[in-house]
Amino acid sequence: MLSDIERREIENELAHYPDKRAACVEALKVVQQHRSWVSDESLRDVAALLGMTPDELDGVATFYNLIFRKPVGRHVILVCNSVSCWLTGYDRVRGRLEERLGVRFGQTTSDGRFTLLPIVCLGACDHAPVMMIDRDTHGNLTPDGVEEILKKYT
Ligand code: FES
Incomplete structure (x- = not known):
């Protein structure tokens, strides 16, 4: 589940975009800054917040190779x-x-x-x-x- 801080930071990002979906990369970056990678559970939570399906958001996440979908080292x-x-x-x-x-x-x-x-x-x-x-x-x-x-x- 997204933390209150993650949720607040993502909502701050949303304010900069005319369409919530356009903020999806920034939203994923927020999660990654806090957790170092983006788990399936986090991805589902972010997708729900943005009005996207998890598959749609996963497509974006896997396109950007700076979004890590598996745990990474320090x-x-x-x-x-x-x-x-x-x-x-x-x-x-x-x-x-x-x-x-x-x-x-x-x-x-x-x-x-x-x-x-x-x-x-x-x-x-x-x-x-x-x-x-x-x-x-x-x-x-x-x-x-x-x-x-x-x-x-x-
Ligand atoms: Fe541009 Fe490597 S080719 S930095």
């Missing part, structure tokens, strides 16, 4: 796999991340510290290859540099 690593990053070392960076963390894309480390996910262009192509951890963008990545960066996230 830190989410998003590795850009678009063209500029692809051309400048994405493969080596991804390989080192997978090797060090012991997970593949879509998986969470056994200690719950990191979830590793691909993402399309992060808009920082001039610093390719790029990844984002939580809200921090890291560019000009090298395999060794990635290891140093990981140490900052406990």
Whole structure:
């Protein structure tokens, strides 16, 4: 069930949109900020609040890969796999991340510290290859540099 705070924050978002349904991504973000992911139960509650069916809202949620429909680790690593990053070392960076963390894309480390996910262009192509951890963008990545960066996230 949505908390009072979640409900209030979603209702604040609704005030900015002419149609409740148009606020659906923002509403999902509210839930995710509080719970780190969006469970089926939360999704049903948000859908009811917005006058949508759970299936409609789930379609939106799964379209946006920054809405997490499964539990994630304490830190989410998003590795850009678009063209500029692809051309400048994405493969080596991804390989080192997978090797060090012991997970593949879509998986969470056994200690719950990191979830590793691909993402399309992060808009920082001039610093390719790029990844984002939580809200921090890291560019000009090298395999060794990635290891140093990981140490900052406990
Ligand atoms: Fe990776 Fe744009 S292609 S940030």
